[in-house]
Amino acid sequence: xxxxxxxxxxxxxxxxxxxxxxxxxxxxxxxxxxxxxxxxxxxxxxxxxxxxxxxxxxxxxxxxxxxxxxxxxxxxxxxxxxxxxxxxxxxxxxxxxxxxx
Numbered sequence: 001x002x003x004x005x006x007x008x009x010x011x012x013x014x015x016x017x018x019x020x021x022x023x024x025x026x027x028x029x030x031x032x033x034x035x036x037x038x039x040x041x042x043x044x045x046x047x048x049x050x051x052x053x054x055x056x057x058x059x060x061x062x063x064x065x066x067x068x069x070x071x072x073x074x075x076x077x078x079x080x081x082x083x084x085x086x087x088x089x090x091x092x093x094x095x096x097x098x099x100x101x
Contacts, residue, residue, distance in 0.1 A: 007072055008071060011070045012041075012044055012070055015065050016045075019063050022038070029062040064085075065082060065085060066082075066084075
């Protein structure tokens with residue numbers, strides 16, 4: 001039975017498609033054994049199983065998205081995280097300074 005509603009499956013699939021990767025290619029690039037990579041990624045994207053946090057970190061690294069993006073509760077926050085991630089470190093610092101954070 002699928003786990004409780006979590007944004008991870010939706011965000012993972014969206015980021016994978018945006019990166020132009022197959023489930024198998026993403027899994028292998030993230031260090032999952034090539035013989036189970038496709039099935040494992042399919043289960044993650046369907047919400048059948050949830051990956052360990054360290055696996056999510058590796059997936060995010062391969063997908064070039066912040067780990068927090070994969071857990072963002074809503075699309076607005078997810079888009080903000082992607083936008084912030086796309087900035088240079090200097091631009092991030094400048095933006096944070098302007099927000100007084």
